[in-house]
Amino acid sequence: xxxxxxxxxxxxxxxxxxxxxxxxxxxxxxxxxxxxxxxxxxxxxxxxxxxxxxxxxxxxxxxxxxxxxxxxxxxxxxxxxxxxxxxxxxxxxxxxxxxxxxxxxxxxxxxxxxxxxxxxxxxxxxxxxxxxxxxxxxxxxxxxxxxxxxxxxxxxxxxxxxxxxxxxxxxxxxxxxxxxxxxxxxxxxxxxxxxxxxxxxxxxxxxxxxxxxxxxxxxxxxxxxxxxxxxxxxxxxxxxxxxxxxxxxxxxxxxxxxxxxxxxxxxxxxxxxxxxxxxxxxxxxxxxxxxxxxxxxxxxxxxxxxxxxxxxxxxxxxxxxxxxxxxxxxxxxxxxxxxxxxxxxxxxxxxxxxxxxxxxxxxxxxxxxxxxxxxxxxxxxxxxxxxxxxxxxxxxxxxxxxxxxxxxxxxxxxxxxxxxxxxxxxxxxxxxx
Amino acid sequence: xxxxxxxxxxxxxxxxxxxxxxxxxxxxxxxxxxxxxxxxxxxxxxxxxxxxxxxxxxxxxxxxxxxxxxxxxxxxxxxxxxxxxxxxxxxxxxxxxxxxxxxxxxxxxxxxxxxxxxxxxxxxxxxxxxxxxxxxxxxxxxxxxxxxxxxxxxxxxxxxxxxxxxxxxxxxxxxxxxxxxxxxxxxxxxxxxxxxxxxxxxxxxxxxxxxxxxxxxxxxxxxxxxxxxxxxxx
Numbered sequence: 001x002x003x004x005x006x007x008x009x010x011x012x013x014x015x016x017x018x019x020x021x022x023x024x025x026x027x028x029x030x031x032x033x034x035x036x037x038x039x040x041x042x043x044x045x046x047x048x049x050x051x052x053x054x055x056x057x058x059x060x061x062x063x064x065x066x067x068x069x070x071x072x073x074x075x076x077x078x079x080x081x082x083x084x085x086x087x088x089x090x091x092x093x094x095x096x097x098x099x100x101x102x103x104x105x106x107x108x109x110x111x112x113x114x115x116x117x118x119x120x121x122x123x124x125x126x127x128x129x130x131x132x133x134x135x136x137x138x139x140x141x142x143x144x145x146x147x148x149x150x151x152x153x154x155x156x157x158x159x160x161x162x163x164x165x166x167x168x169x170x171x172x173x174x175x176x177x178x179x180x181x182x183x184x185x186x187x188x189x190x191x192x193x194x195x196x197x198x199x200x201x202x203x204x205x206x207x208x209x210x211x212x213x214x215x216x217x218x219x220x221x222x223x224x225x226x227x228x229x230x231x232x233x234x235x236x237x238x239x240x241x242x243x244x245x246x247x248x249x250x251x252x253x254x255x256x257x258x259x260x261x262x263x264x265x266x267x268x269x270x271x272x273x274x275x276x277x278x279x280x281x282x283x284x285x286x287x288x289x290x291x292x293x294x295x296x297x298x299x300x301x302x303x304x305x306x307x308x309x310x311x312x313x314x315x316x317x318x319x320x321x322x323x324x325x326x327x328x329x330x331x332x333x334x335x336x337x338x339x340x341x342x343x344x345x346x347x348x349x350x351x352x353x354x355x356x357x358x359x360x361x362x363x364x365x366x367x368x369x370x371x372x373x374x375x376x377x378x379x380x381x382x383x384x385x386x387x388x389x390x391x392x393x394x395x396x397x398x399x400x401x402x403x404x405x406x407x408x409x410x411x412x413x414x415x416x417x418x419x420x421x422x423x424x425x426x427x428x429x430x431x432x433x
Numbered sequence: 434x435x436x437x438x439x440x441x442x443x444x445x446x447x448x449x450x451x452x453x454x455x456x457x458x459x460x461x462x463x464x465x466x467x468x469x470x471x472x473x474x475x476x477x478x479x480x481x482x483x484x485x486x487x488x489x490x491x492x493x494x495x496x497x498x499x500x501x502x503x504x505x506x507x508x509x510x511x512x513x514x515x516x517x518x519x520x521x522x523x524x525x526x527x528x529x530x531x532x533x534x535x536x537x538x539x540x541x542x543x544x545x546x547x548x549x550x551x552x553x554x555x556x557x558x559x560x561x562x563x564x565x566x567x568x569x570x571x572x573x574x575x576x577x578x579x580x581x582x583x584x585x586x587x588x589x590x591x592x593x594x595x596x597x598x599x600x601x602x603x604x605x606x607x608x609x610x611x612x613x614x615x616x617x618x619x620x621x622x623x624x625x626x627x628x629x630x631x632x633x634x635x636x637x638x639x640x641x642x643x644x645x646x647x648x649x650x651x652x653x654x655x656x657x658x659x660x661x662x663x664x665x666x667x
Contacts, residue, residue: 002544006530013532332527338489339524340541341517343510428489429522429609430480 003342007350010333011357014326021322022362024315029366029405030373032308036397037374038387039301043294045388046072049199050253050286052124053099054262057081057089057269058251060282063289064296070101070251071286072200073111077103080248082278089252089272094265097122099253102212102246105183107171110157112205114212114246116140120152122255125197133158135165135192141210141244148211148244151188156202156382158193165190171205171215183215198388210244247277254283312405316359316412323355323416327423331431334424347424352417359409367394367402436501438605438637439463439486443495446481454493455481461655465500465604468628468638470648473657479641482657483609486639487520488512500604518548521598521636523608523627528594531583535573535593538582539564542601549601556602567596570630588619595627599634606631608640612647624650 011018049071050056058066059079068074086100099122102114120137123130138150153163163169167190173181188207196202207215256265266283274280294301327334334347342350374381374389381387394402423431441461447454456478463469473479484490485497489512491505498504500519504512516522521542529538543550543560553563568578571592577585585593591611598606611627612620624647631638640651648654 009532010530333530335524336528336530338513339487339516339522340545341513341515342545343513345510428484429487429524430484 003346003350004353007354008357010330010350011354017322017326018358021315021319022358022365024318025312025359025362025409026366026369028308028312028315029363030369032305032312032401032405033367033370033394033398034373035301035304035308036401037370037395038381038389040395040397041374041381041389042385042387043290044390045198046290046293047287048126048197048388049201050290051127052122052255053253053286054256054259055254055266055269055283056251056286056289057085057254057281057283060270060280063282063284064293066251066282066284067286067289067293069103070253073103073204077250079279080250081252081281082275083246083249084275085272085278085281086249086252089254089269092265092268094256094258094261094268095254096257097255099123099255100209100249101251101253102209102248103250105171105173105212105215107157107169107205108161110153110161110203110205111200112171112207112212114207114209116209119206123201123253125199125201128197130197130201131195133193133195135190138191138206138208138211141208147208148214149187149189150191150207150211152192152194152206153190154194154202154204154206155196157205163190163193165193171207173216186211186215202382202388209246209249213244213246312408316408319355319359320412320415323351323358324419327351327416327420330420331423331427334420335427335429335431338424338427339429342424344421344424348417348421350417351420352413355413355416356409359412360406363402363405363409367398436465437462437498438465438467438500439469439639440498440501441485441495442498444485444492444497445494446478446485446490446492448481456658458482458495458658463637463639463653465637466632466635467653468631468651469640470651470654471639471641471657472643472645472648472654473641475643477657479643479657480609483607483639483641487522487607488516514546517542517546519604521600521603521606523591523594523598523606523611525610526587526590526614528597529582529585529590531581533582534579535582535585536564536578538593539567539578539597539600541597542603546601549603552602553600560600563600564596567599567630570633571596571626587614588616588623591615591619591623592626595623595630599630599636602634602636604636606636606638608638610642610644611640612642612644620644620647 056067056070058070058077059081061078065075069077086098089095090098097118099119100116103111105112117137117140120130133155138152139147141147157163168187170182170184170187173183194201254265256262262285266285269281269283272278272281337347371391375391378389381389439462441458444458445454446456471479471482481490485492485504486499488504488507496503496505502515507515540560543553550560553560557563557566573589573592573596577589582590582593591614612623615623628638628650
């Protein structure tokens with residue numbers, strides 16, 4: 001339509017001021033949609049990480065803490081649970097399988113997880129079984145003692161450290177690598193690289209519990225044996241693989257025969273009788289604990305959304321004010337339209353269309369911009385916060401916001417348009433100079 | 434019998450909330466093809482009279498017939514349409530949309546109203562042919578036509594405005610002080626070009642101006658009735 005074309009050309013002649021307000025709208029849309037998408041992605045990737053695990057068992061304390069450190073490797077445990085409890089949990093009739101988890105070491109910033117071969121059989125991410133890019137899982141050290149030197153890594157580790165099958169490397173005790181804390185005396189050979197799962201597992205280095213134990217024979221006070229004057233006889237300390245049992249675990253993931261028994265299983269685990277080595281246990285339903293986590297985060301989340309919405313409102317007000325100010329300079333232009341036979345209603349439409357176009361383009365750019373930023377920072381988000389982001393079409397939540405933003409744009413566009421309408425009725429062909 | 438371009442009878446016009454009429458005109462008629470000069474001092478209501486003729490306002494009393502159509506019987510949006518289809522308007526200055534080229538500015542009426550488009554096509558073969566014809570007649574060089582309108586001199590702008598007003602052969606051109614922004618030399622040139630081009634198309638021209646020196650160029654001259662002075666200075 002010719003009027004739209006004219007409106008476009010008119011807007012283009014004022015592109016600098018319009019671009020500036022469009023950028024402000026665009027930025028606010030990026031904030032709003034970015035926060036929303038990261039929120040959804042965070043929830044998604046957190047719940048993906050534990051699909052298939054019915055209970056997470058650890059020393060009694062905060063549910064959220066247990067979940068965060070044992071699954072997402074965020075934070076550190078204050079207390080461990082006794083290894084003997086693993087066997088007692090295994091003997092409970094409701095329990096189908098258990099995955100022991102031992103944390104504390106790292107490899108160049110990536111957390112090392114000691115576990116059993118059960119992990120590779122039972123663990124699911126987003127409902128799918130684990131699979132390997134190359135290689136296979138480490139073997140059971142009880143069957144083949146060579147497995148003490150075997151390591152499996154997640155996709156992200158392989159990518160960032162550029163590791164190939166059969167590479168050897170040493171792990172670090174704790175999270176700070178200084179010479180005295182590197183397990184140089186016990187190098188590992190890479191036997192498998194996992195496919196990406198979109199969970200913290202991508203950033204994990206997996207070894208067997210026995211290997212984890214063997215690493216620490218003779219260690220004390222966080223330093224390796226050679227750091228002490230009194231050189232212990234390693235050969236004497238390291239007796240046989242069968243004796244390499246940890247005394248403590250960080251947590252245990254439990255799978256049940258039937259989901260229906262989850263509450264009675266939890267009760268059974270939590271009421272295991274204490275013995276001399278054990279600490280009181282807690283069994284957490286991952287879904288419930290995650291909900292508790294979201295409860296805590298919700299305040300911040302909502303605050304961010306509210307801030308985003310306020311920024312959006314401000315930027316729309318900016319658009320309205322810039323266009324209103326611009327209208328006084330356009331009175332001549334509007335009078336020319338009138339002289340050419342334009343109805344005041346056409347002038348309303350022209351001005352409204354222009355405002356809506358500016359906002360619409362800005363919103364579209366904001367949607368793309370948010371996607372682009374999330375795409376660019378996806379590694380950072382994954383590594384620092386364990387959030388696996390999704391690129392692609394906006395989700396239902398985002399569409400709702402986009403719809404709301406467009407409504408705001410529509411509302412914003414009626415204000416200058418109404419003013420232009422009134423002005424063109426009042427001025428007729430003779431705008432004041 | 435051809436319809437009169439303009440027929441005013443017993444017109445009385447006043448602004449809203451003002452009891453006294455701004456002006457009253459008993460009778461004023463202009464035949465099609467004739468040119469009319471409306472003169473009078475500033476503030477006597479010349480511009481308001483033009484807003485009656487162009488259908489922006491309607492008189493409180495009397496009839497205002499333009500090209501045989503009684504404006505006060507049309508709805509506001511029909512008056513707008515009528516203005517776009519049958520009238521060409523020229524202002525004192527700032528006639529052109531600065532973000533369009535000269536060519537695009539001249540073409541505007543044909544883009545906005547089918548009737549203007551068809552008239553040009555019927556009489557000249559195509560709109561472009563009419564544009565060329567008008568530009569030649571108004572001394573607008575071809576090189577000028579692709580320039581942005583805001584880069585033109587005031588004289589050139591007024592001639593482009595005249596070309597636009599004449600495109601699509603409207604029956605009546607209404608010009609509000611079209612020469613006030615021009616210097617003496619340009620003033621006469623512009624008027625000569627406007628009037629000769631208009632008469633070639635049998636278009637009537639109504640011009641209001643306070644500049645009585647140009648009145649002699651027109652077929653008829655009408656002076657606005659003087660209002661009684663509101664303040665008598667001692």
